[in-house]
Structures are given as C-alpha cells and as structure tokens.
Amino acid sequence: MSFIALTHRTVIELKGIDVIAFLQGQATNDMARLTPGSCLYTAFLNPQGKFMNDAFILMLSADYLWLDVETDYAIPLLKRLTLYKLRSKIMLQLRIDIGVYACFEQPAVVSEMIQVADPRSTEMGWRIYTTIPQTADTPIALYDEKRISLLIPDGTRDIPYERGFIMEYGFDRLGAIDFQKGCYVGQELTARMHYRKLGKRQLVCVAFDGNPPESNTDITQDGVSVGTIRSTCGHLALAHIRSEAIGQTLMAGGQLIRIQ
Numbered sequence: 395m396s397f398i399a400l401t402h403r404t405v406i407e408l409k410g411i412d413v414i415a416f417l418q419g420q421a422t423n424d425m426a427r428l429t430p431g432s433c434l435y436t437a438f439l440n441p442q443g444k445f446m447n448d449a450f451i452l453m454l455s456a457d458y459l460w461l462d463v464e465t466d467y468a469i470p471l472l473k474r475l476t477l478y479k480l481r482s483k484i485m486l487q488l489r490i491d492i493g494v495y496a497c498f499e500q501p502a503v504v505s506e507m508i509q510v511a512d513p514r515s516t517e518m519g520w521r522i523y524t525t526i527p528q529t530a531d532t533p534i535a536l537y538d539e540k541r542i543s544l545l546i547p548d549g550t551r552d553i554p555y556e557r558g559f560i561m562e563y564g565f566d567r568l569g570a571i572d573f574q575k576g577c578y579v580g581q582e583l584t585a586r587m588h589y590r591k592l593g594k595r596q597l598v599c600v601a602f603d604g605n606p607p608e609s610n611t612d613i614t615q616d617g618v619s620v621g622t623i624r625s626t627c628g629h630l631a632l633a634h635i636r637s638e639a640i641g642q643t644l645m646a647g648g649q650l651i652r653i654q
Contacts, residue, residue: 399530403494410484424572433510439580495522538627552624607647
C-alpha cells in the first residue's frame with residue numbers, strides 16, 4: 395500500500411464532555427453530523443468571516459476528537475480555542491507524535507492506525523493517522539495533482555490567512571459549511587455571501603504549456619490584474635480569478651492560461 399506523507403498537517407486533540415457543543419460555535423460545519431469513527435471537513439474563521447484554518451475533525455468517541463490542521467497554524471488555532479473555551483469542560487493539546495498520511499486506496503486495517511475516508515471527495519482516498527512512522531513511497535506531487543484537478547484548496551497554500559472568504563474557494567461544494575446550523579464565529583458574512591451570491595471571484599484549475607509561474611503571480615487580462623496563481627503541480631495550478639474574466643484571454647508569468 396502506497397502512503398503519502400502529509401508533513402504539513404498535524405493533530406490537535408480535544409477531550410471533555412463539552413467538545414461537541416464548543417466546536418459547534420467555532421467551526422463552519424455541523425458537529426451533530428459526527429459519529430464515532432467519522433470525519434468532517436470544516437473551517438475556522440475570524441469574526442470578520444475570513445479564513446484562518448481548514449480542518450478535518452475526527453470523532454474517536456463522544457468526548458474525544460482530533461483536529462487535523464495545518465502545522466504552521468496549529469499553535470495559533472490552539473491558542474484561540476483555549477482562549478474561547480472559557481468554562482467549557484474540555485482539554486486541548488498538540489499531538490506532534492501523530493503522523494498524517496494519505497492513501498488513494500483503502501489500506502488494510504491495522505490496530506495502530508486510524509483511517510478515515512477523505513470527506514471532500516472519494517477520489518482523494520483515505521487519510522491515515524498513526525504514531526508509528528510509515529514509509530511514504532508515493533510523492534506528494536501526485537496528491538497535489540489530484541486535488542488541484544478536483545478544485546480542492548489546501549489551506550493557506552491557496553487561501554490567504556485572514557484575508558480569504560471560503561465561499562470563493564468552494565468550501566460549500568466540499569461540504570464544509572452547514573447553512574442551517576446555529577451561530578459560529580464568522581457566520582454572518584459567510585451566510586450573506588451564500589444567500590445573496592456576493593462572491594466576486596472563484597477557484598479554477600488552469601493549465602500551462604510550460605511550468606506554471608510561482609504561487610501569488612498575478613493573472614492579467616489585457617494587462618489588468620484579474621486574479622492570482624495559488625498552489626501548483628506539474629503543468630497545473632489553482633487560480634483565484636474574477637468570475638467575469640473566465641472565458642477571456644488570460645496571462646500569467648508571460649504564459650497563456652488554459653482553464654480546465
């Protein structure tokens with residue numbers, strides 16, 4: 395079985411009788427959908443409704459959860475959750491001993507591994523969690539190529555920290571937002587963008603004849619910036635583009651863009 399090491403992800407552990415109620419007021423998805431052994435994809439926003447973290451939430455038991463989050467932003471999220479928990483009966487800690495892996499085929503059941511289907515798309519396979527290091531014999535480039543072709547952003551590689559709006563990056567399409575649940579941090583603007591169709595940009599997959607330009611390169615139409623290149627792999631890239639520019643002649647880094 396071929397494993398892909400997701401070294402840019404780490405785990406925050408939450409324990410306590412109030413974990414579900416607490417996260418219900420913090421995350422964009424509905425915690426009531428969690429059952430033991432299941433996994434939800436969600437996001438954490440700041441009070442202005444802008445992106446801070448994406449997360450896979452695993453329920454190990456009714457009062458025991460793991461958050462699979464970006465390594466670089468795990469400590470800021472841990473500090474924020476600790477600040478917001480007030481009198482909630484929960485304990486939080488960073489679990490740097492847990493490795494995060496991906497696998498396109500369901501691995502064999504092994505007692506020291508926790509495996510869950512990737513909730514964003516069946517084509518993304520499985521996510522694996524273990525304290526025992528695994529041989530990662532599949533390059534992460536294959537993982538990136540797959541998710542880019544499926545229009546799946548990867549945290550701050552694609553969404554500017556505390557600047558991006560998740561409705562412009564397809565989080566509703568990925569099942570990461572519940573528009574019927576109660577209040578959570580950043581809900582008002584997210585709901586308004588959804589119901590009033592206020593998003594001006596969207597995420598698209600683009601291809602180049604040569605190697606893509608670097609991330610954050612401007613995309614231009616007749617010399618005017620209309621978007622930005624995000625993460626890249628091979629000849630593909632994710633691009634955040636003004637909706638009205640799609641279908642027009644677009645350039646980035648001196649190359650013609652082809653929208654897939």
